[in-house]
Amino acid sequence: MSTETLTDAPGSNAELRAYLHGLPGVDQVGAEERAARLATRSIKTTAKAAAIDLAISMVDLTTLEGADTPGKVRALCAKAMRPDPEDPSVPKVAAVCVYSDLVDVAVRALDGSGIAVASVATAFPAGRAPLEAKLADTRAAVAAGAAEIDMVIDRGAFLSGDYLKVYEEIAAVKQACGDAHLKVILETGELVTYDNVRRASWLAMRAGADFIKTSTGKVSPAATLPVTLVMLEAVRDFRAATGRRVGVKPAGGIRTAKDAIRYLVLVKETAGDDWLTPRRFRIGASSLLNDLLMQRRKLATGVYSGPDYFTLD
């Protein structure tokens, strides 16, 4: 496939379908085996300390609950800027991720900190709304100051083979984003197969995604290592084909520092060093940050820490 084809809009659903189904299939056993093998790698002492700091700097600190309040968002922003109030050497997180109506609260709280505000949009998490509503949601979030938009794809359209609809929706949201970065949530837990994950990844990248993200966090299974492996292979191959680097964001279900380090190993071994930066790799999480801080303090003080010493949210 030539570079032009990958950057041009597809002419028809049939053409897009032929292209996506022409992608090589994913070896399921091989992908799971490779992810499991890489997960056994032992990261200790100074490498572990560096990995923990890198992971903290890649966290998209997230609160996406119906019960979110402005106060909770402000508390989360304070934590994003100084994850461990006792230790100024802890890096700040990459972004704070909230619902679109709370973007202005987060923007004000994070003013001047260099931390981006990400907003979910397009009728998150189901994505079941008319296109106009999704675009309005996106524009409102961007107008309120969101620097990153996390959109969900229409899984119904994707699974029924209406790839062009998914493509056009992503392209339209991308346009509505303006300068804001667009992260496209594939919701891999609903895509069923790795082949579908690969197709959805290429579809999203072709439609202009700056990041591809595994899950909303509302569907189980959320992010898994093999799914992330397939997506990392996709961004690697997309770069080889077009030269454009697309980021990856696993989200949901990553709760321990050990898990986070496994993802970093996967990034390093699949996409390479170019992706080991918050600009290309993010981890969507809420409880993960506390475990990273606890591990960090264990390394610093030599004794095990406890959840009592860190904020709950």
Add this chain to the structure above:
Amino acid sequence: MSEPTRLAVRKTYKLFIGGAFPRSESGRSYVVHDAKGAFWANASQASRKDARDAVSAARKAFGGWSGRTPYNRGQILYRIAEMLEGRRGQFIEELRTAGAGKAAATAEVDAAIDRWVWYAGWADKLGAVVGSANPVAGPFFNFSTPEPTGVVAVIAPDSPLLGLVSVIAPVIVTGNTCVVVASEPAPLTAITLAEVLATSDLPGGVVNILTGRRAELAPWLAAHMDVNAVDLTGAPADLVPSLEEAAAGNLKRVLRPEGEDWTADPGLGRMTAFVETKTVWHPVGV
């Protein structure tokens, strides 16, 4: 035709963490000998990471266990005594393999079961004995009640059964959860006790039992910031000062008894060592 010989079914002694019986994360084990010096069994040799996992399990179990009514905790402890009674023969056999005479082994097992029942009875009575209704100068009902301290790390003594139950029962009866480092030379009875605990309605994680080197495990538990108290009953004497120092890091309660006589009347000391007094002021007439 001769009788076919049965294949020996040997028991694997593992750790007891969060209600499950995992092997040590480190994969290590050590040989335990019987009284004659012959091979008895392999015991798991827990690492600091097993200790960490055990503390997490104990912390997770604390809310549920401490939130139960004292009456319910008493019932569960009594259920454990029933299970102990059912395995009486097995415990006597194990103590004999470890070197006790038949009469001594029987006496120790009986004493251990009686000790457990004795503590079970205290579950809903301790509050009445060490708590109080306080007269205050104002229109308030003022109560002081004992509340569990939290996660207690217990370095168990070498008395393989009576000593072991005498340190575990008083900790959990008041609502604490615990991580127990079993006796280093006599760890197997502790794991048999774990089998009793696992089959008697005790929620997983309330008691976690590690076998291995005390000198390796105790410092990690004493320094762990999520442990609220340590019982140094079985800690080697040369280690005690450094353990107490480490325990000061987050102001753990420390119990450091000397020359315990396990056959004597235990008194309330081991229960009151791991409770906090909570005082409530309640306005009269509301």
